[in-house]
Amino acid sequence: xxxxxxxxxxxxxxxxxxxxxxxxxxxxxxxxxxxxxxxxxxxxxxxxxxxxxxxxxxxxxxxxxxxxxxxxxxxxxxxxxxxxxxxxxxxxxxxxxxxxxxxxxxxxxxxxxxxxxxxxxxxxxxxxxxxxxxxxxxxxxxxxxxxxxxxxxxxxxxxxxxxxxxxxxxxxxxxxxxxxxxxxxxxxxxxxxxxxxxxxxxxxxxx
Numbered sequence: 001x002x003x004x005x006x007x008x009x010x011x012x013x014x015x016x017x018x019x020x021x022x023x024x025x026x027x028x029x030x031x032x033x034x035x036x037x038x039x040x041x042x043x044x045x046x047x048x049x050x051x052x053x054x055x056x057x058x059x060x061x062x063x064x065x066x067x068x069x070x071x072x073x074x075x076x077x078x079x080x081x082x083x084x085x086x087x088x089x090x091x092x093x094x095x096x097x098x099x100x101x102x103x104x105x106x107x108x109x110x111x112x113x114x115x116x117x118x119x120x121x122x123x124x125x126x127x128x129x130x131x132x133x134x135x136x137x138x139x140x141x142x143x144x145x146x147x148x149x150x151x152x153x154x155x156x157x158x159x160x161x162x163x164x165x166x167x168x169x170x171x172x173x174x175x176x177x178x179x180x181x182x183x184x185x186x187x188x189x190x191x192x193x194x195x196x197x198x199x200x201x202x203x204x205x206x207x
Contacts, residue, residue: 006100081132
């Protein structure tokens with residue numbers, strides 16, 4: 001049940017003490033949802049939603065799934081979607097590869113599909129851009145995690161969501177045409193990974 005060694009090293013080195021009190025309060029409703037599902041021995045469905053499902057929502061989906069596995073929290077299924085479908089931005093794939101994920105391109109198109117693997121023993125995460133209500137996403141009993149303020153405003157109602165939690169991140173897209181692009185994508189990825197490590201590290205396992 002191990003993560004790939006490079007990912008394990010990456011997650012182990014993340015410093016959750018950098019998560020300040022304000023962010024902890026923002027993250028607490030997500031912790032509460034996961035703990036509630038864990039206590040009931042129910043599947044923990046998390047759908048991370050952003051406007052274009054191209055950057056932050058994918059990073060959050062993948063790091064949440066990875067953090068759940070790192071802490072051996074059972075029955076965690078993470079998804080992502082947008083208010084519209086575009087494509088996963090290539091810098092996201094490059095950033096995840098640099099962190100140790102094994103990623104294969106399954107289809108080459110305007111909206112490619114990727115098989116993203118974090119552990120030899122676990123199925124790949126299939127990454128592609130889609131609407132939050134895509135047929136591959138859960139229809140009910142999920143927590144809608146709004147990762148950007150635009151989607152949070154554009155989606156006043158996420159039908160089927162058992163709970164809705166706004167956890168906004170700054171968009172690294174602002175740096176797409178700058179020399180700091182990959183540095184900023186990595187910074188966003190590290191922040192999301194650190195916060196997902198904090199979230200799942202708070203979950204008390206039921207016996």
